Amino acid sequence: SHLEGLIHGGKQENGKRAGTENLAGIAGTVHALEACQKNLQHNEKTINALAEFFIQELKNAGLNIRLNGAPLHQHRLNSILNIGFKDQDAHLLSFKLNEQGIYLSTGSACHSDVIEPSHVLKAMNCPEAYLHGSMRFSIAHTTTQSDLSTVIKALTALIKSGDCLKS
Numbered sequence: 001s002h003l004e005g006l007i008h009g010g011k012q013e014n015g016k017r018a019g020t021e022n023l024a025g026i027a028g029t030v031h032a033l034e035a036c037q038k039n040l041q042h043n044e045k046t047i048n049a050l051a052e053f054f055i056q057e058l059k060n061a062g063l064n065i066r067l068n069g070a071p072l073h074q075h076r077l078n079s080i081l082n083i084g085f086k087d088q089d090a091h092l093l094s095f096k097l098n099e100q101g102i103y104l105s106t107g108s109a110c111h112s113d114v115i116e117p118s119h120v121l122k123a124m125n126c127p128e129a130y131l132h133g134s135m136r137f138s139i140a141h142t143t144t145q146s147d148l149s150t151v152i153k154a155l156t157a158l159i160k161s162g163d164c165l166k167s
Contacts, residue, residue: 043141050139051078054148058083061156066130068121081137082121084130085159092164093155094135100154105136132166 003016010018051072058065064086070076085093090106097104117131126134137151158164 039141046141047079047139047143048073050143050145050148051081053145054081054137054139054152055083057148057152058155061152063156063159066127066134068124068126068130068134079139081139082134083137084121084126085133085135085155086129087166088133088159088164089166090133090135093133093158096158096164097151097154102151102154104138106134 005016005018007018012018012020055065055067055072066084066086068082068084072078094104094106118126118134121131121134139148
């Protein structure tokens with residue numbers, strides 16, 4: 001054989017890869033994938049309903065918001081919502097929410113250490129009034145309306161206090 005061994009030291013796999021396969025890990029992965037596939041449609045419906053609830057309740061609370069990206073259910077994953085809050089400082093909002101045990105992100109997952117507004121939101125022509133107040137919320141099938149109501153209540157109090165206005 002012309003292939004060089006990747007992990008040296010043992011004779012398994014005809015000397016090409018030392019070590020024993022993690023059969024328990026493989027079986028666990030299969031079980032997890034089967035469970036995900038089995039519940040996929042139910043979980044998607046749950047997440048979609050939660051996303052609708054979250055957006056509507058933010059509006060009902062009188063918050064001036066902008067859903068960044070495509071509308072709900074149109075070419076998007078409703079489990080990740082990037083929402084802009086008009087004239088707010090997302091970093092300050094995030095910090096104050098973190099103090100209350102509510103964790104979210106002000107940027108993309110791959111640029112979480114960047115302070116500048118998202119270049120993606122800029123390219124999408126996100127209005128300046130919402131650009132600096134944009135945050136990313138993640139919703140799982142295990143999230144509850146009560147969880148989201150807690151976030152909405154905290155956001156509403158912070159925004160209406162005026163303590164997180166963009167300077």
